[in-house]
Amino acid sequence: DWTMNAYREEAIEKIRATVGDSHVICGLSGGVDSSVAAALIHEAVGDQLTCVFVDHGLLRKNEAEEVVTMFRDNMNLKVIYADERELFLGELEGQSDPETKRKIIGRLFIDVFQKYANQIEGAKFLAQGTLYPDVIESVSFSGGPSVTIKSHHNVGGLPEKMGLKLVEPLRELFKDEVRVLGRELGLPPSFIGRHPFPGPGLAIRCPGEITRAKLDILREADAVYIDQIRKHGLYDEIWQAFVAILPVRTVGVMGDGRTYDFACALRAVTSVDGMTADYYPFSHDFLGETATRIINEVPGINRVTYDITSKPPGTIEWE
Ligand code: XMP
Incomplete structure (x- = not known):
């Protein structure tokens, strides 16, 4: 060039x-x-x-x-x-x-x-x-x-x-x-080709109080999510993708038992410069498969949501 x-x-x-x-x-x-x-x-x-x-x-x-x-x-x-x-x-x-x-x-x-x-x-x-x-x-x-x-x-x-x-x-x-x-x-x-990563790191993907336990869960969930995106060949189409761990635990059922674990939100956006962004239109199959993997592979999470907010009015990060 x-x-x-x-x-x-x-x-x-x-x-x-x-x-x-x-x-x-x-x-x-x-x-x-x-x-x-x-x-x-x-x-x-x-x-x-x-x-x-x-x-x-x-x-x-x-x-x-x-x-x-x-x-x-x-x-x-x-x-x-x-x-x-x-x-x-x-x-x-x-x-x-x-x-x-x-x-x-x-x-x-x-x-x-x-x-x-x-x-x-x-x-x-x-x-x-x-x-x-x-x-x-x-x-x-x-x-x-x-x-x-x-x-x-x-x-x-x-x-x-x-x-x-x-x-x-x-x-x-x-x-x-x-x-x-x-x-x-x-x-x-x-x-x-790596997605941008903010200086404050996972701190702003862990809304509310940060604990070591939450950070460990977040790291695992994020790794599974990014692995899914790569496996489906979508990494380069996306400006930034990450998991945010939400400051709320929800009730679930796994096997014979009741669970009470954290909910998380998946975020993926397209953007030219990070100043405005659109949420990425994943297929329902992709979202379903990813949610299943995260819940099965990441102890501590029992609910997965997808963030469909664009910027503006949202920001890319959760904080
Ligand atoms: P937002 O969340 O403001 O993010 O829509 C726009 C872009 O900036 C990144 N970002 C940060 N980068 N320090 C950084 O170095 C920060 O405090 C910070 N906050 C947001 C964000 O990851 C996105 O790429």
């Missing part, structure tokens, strides 16, 4: 000019955005980049291992695995308000980065995979008063005390452009 190649060259020059011989740290989330940002910066400044992969305990099944392996082994990036599960889950305990949850996660991310940045000699820059829609959506509706819909923790000025400057080489790009750039940079197609 000629245009993207030009963009890439220009971005690399800009990164080099900005960074000089300082060190950059990059928060790797496993999402496409931060992955492409890391690959681009790595191409620009090589070993002056150290990635920090924070495990906040809100990742999907096997995610931490897959991401760390892929960047360390396949791409030769310096990656620090930061196991901060106890810190995040501890601070989130008892919190049920969506914005409070986001703010706690955002604050801890900054604390954790500061901790790792302090250990890296000459670290002066923090790289982030902020995209254009993140920038505009978290600022305001044009024409109206400034209204924040959701405070994305990975957008906005970092506290002065952190002493790091931001490098955001994807700020002008939309998601589809980021994927093209990622391919140019040699990231594996399977990685580029």
Whole structure:
């Protein structure tokens, strides 16, 4: 892609000019955005980049291992695995308000980065995979008063005390452009094609209070759902698909017994840039088969619903 190649060259020059011989740290989330940002910066400044992969305990099944392996082994990036599960889950305990949850996660991310940045000699820059829609959506509706819909923790000025400057080489790009750039940079197609995953992770797919037990159930249900979508060849037709575990238990009957377990909601949407979205029209056969699999394979869930809300008026995530 000629245009993207030009963009890439220009971005690399800009990164080099900005960074000089300082060190950059990059928060790797496993999402496409931060992955492409890391690959681009790595191409620009090589070993002056150290990635920090924070495990906040809100990742999907096997995610931490897959991401760390892929960047360390396949791409030769310096990656620090930061196991901060106890810190995040501890601070989130008892919190049920969506914005409070986001703010706690955002604050801890900054604390954790500061901790790792302090250990890296000459670290002066923090790289982030902020995209254009993140920038505009978290600022305001044009024409109206400034209204924040959701405070994305990975957008906005970092506290002065952190002493790091931001490098955001994807700020002008939309998601589809980021994927093209990622391919140019040699990231594996399977990685580029991954659905977006939000910084606060499973926290915003677990409406209300987060517990470790609920997160474990959610991880299993989500893995079955994504497996179903892949098996039916639908993964690439969908912008984003995930399970949300609902803060309600319902009565069911399995075998000879009564169950009283969590209900979950399946979400799948099509979208161009995440700013508007339509729910995906799965066949009834697909939905029925998936519900049966989740209930049979995931202890703790006895009811499956499908979310048919588009955006607007809904948002893609449940919080
Ligand atoms: P919503 O739920 O606002 O999501 O319709 C739009 C897109 O943004 C992702 N998202 C987030 N990403 N931090 C992120 O990095 C966040 O706090 C956040 N909230 C939503 C969401 O997954 C979707 O792709």
